[in-house]
Amino acid sequence: MTTLNVIGAGAWGTALAITARKAGNDVCLWTRHAIHAAALNSEKSNSKYLPGIALTPGIKATVDLAKAAQAEILLMVVPAQHIRDILARLKPDLAPETVLVICAKGLEQESGLMMSEVMADVIPENPLAILSGPNFAREIAMGLPAAATLACSDIETGRKLVDAIGLPAFRPYLTDDVIGAQIGGAVKNVLAIACGVVAGGRLGDNARAALITRGMAEILRFGEKRGARAETLMGLSGLGDLVLTCSSPASRNYSLGAALGQGDILGEILQQRHTVTEGVYTASAICMMAEKLNIEMPICHAVNEILNGGVAVSNAIEELLARPFRDEKLAGF
Known part of the structure; x- marks a missing residue:
């Protein structure tokens, strides 16, 4: 039996713990809060983040990070902006052969680094993999059919890893394109906010379809400059994740954008949530890297202006619509 522990007991971490346990692994689920760990162990469910879903028998919750580090495989499911800190705390207790699977989607806000690059800074010795795809946590936890990209050099x-977490209803597809598997998941969170703005502002399905399509062009341009393969970006972790996240109110990024499109204030939206909306933090990092690499990403730029530049939603939309007409194969919206 493989010891596979999950670092992060939010909805996605819990869903992956349930999946890993169903696949026959010995699973420990780490949370930073003692009250949360006690509730997980006593209630046998995660009523805070994934209500109504029972934990698979045998899952144990802990707040002891050193204990959680003692595993053959660690699924890293804390938010992207906390990955560096948690890796640093794990490092003293990790065996060199422990495989770390990054399941967070985003870029580090201050540096613009991908999660694999953050890990290379902190723990370069351990094997690394990326798990990403069009996966809503509740559906995975319920055992509904889904697929994901699993990238490992x-x-x-x-x-x-595929053997450890794969199930008939959860199908990991293997690639060695570690960079490509991260790009789609990071950029689509920002694009999903844009699509939510379209929905909240009642701008129509035509506009949403245009944003998804031109957003995919931004993912491809960004990925090309970062060394990703186009086929990865057109796969589950890119196009698949983009379509899912830009089409459903169940997406945290989409629902945040919808609230902004209806006129709500960003700070008030975030105060009402106890889950992290990754696109809010990734938007500025993507735009910083796009400027550095001379990549035209007008949709991401518009979202960042709304989130971090104090630009009104209506003005950002007006600026996008005022862009010059272009040949479809060329850059730009």
Whole structure:
């Protein structure tokens, strides 16, 4: 039996713990709060983040990070902006052969680094993999059919990970494109906010379809400059995740955008949530890197202006619509 522990007991971490336990692993679920751990162990469910879903028998919750580090595989499911801190805390207790699977989607806000680059800064010695795809936590926890990209530069390690977490209803597809598997998940969170703004502002399905399509062009341009393969970006962790997140109110990023489109204030929206909306923090990092690499990403720029530049939603939309007409193969909206 493989020891596979999950670092982060939000909805996605809980869903992955349930999946890993169903796949036959010995699973420990780490949370930073003792009250939360006690509730998980006594209630056998995560009523705070995933209400109504029972934990698979055998899952144990803990606040002891050193204990959680003692595993053959660690799924890193804390928010992207906390990955560096948690990796630093894990480092003293990690065995060098422990495989770390990054399940967070985003760029580090201050540096613009991908999660694999953050890990290379903090724990370069351990094997790394990326898990990303069009996956809503509740559906995964319920056992509904889904697929994801699992990226690992060492294919043998990747195959072991697929065997460890794969189920008939949860199908990991293996690639060695670690960079590509991260780009789609990071950029789509920002694009989902844009699509939510369209929905909240009642701008129509035509506008949303245009944003998804031109947003995909931004993902491809960003990915090309960062060294990703186009086929990865057109797969589950890119196009698949983009379509899901830009089409459903169940997406935290989409629902935040919808609230902004209806005239709500960003600070008030965030105060009402106890979950992290990754696109809010990733938007500025993407735009910083796009400027550095000379990549035209007008939709991401418009979202960042709304979130961090004090620009009104109506003005950002007006600016996008005022852009010059372009050939479709060229850059720009």
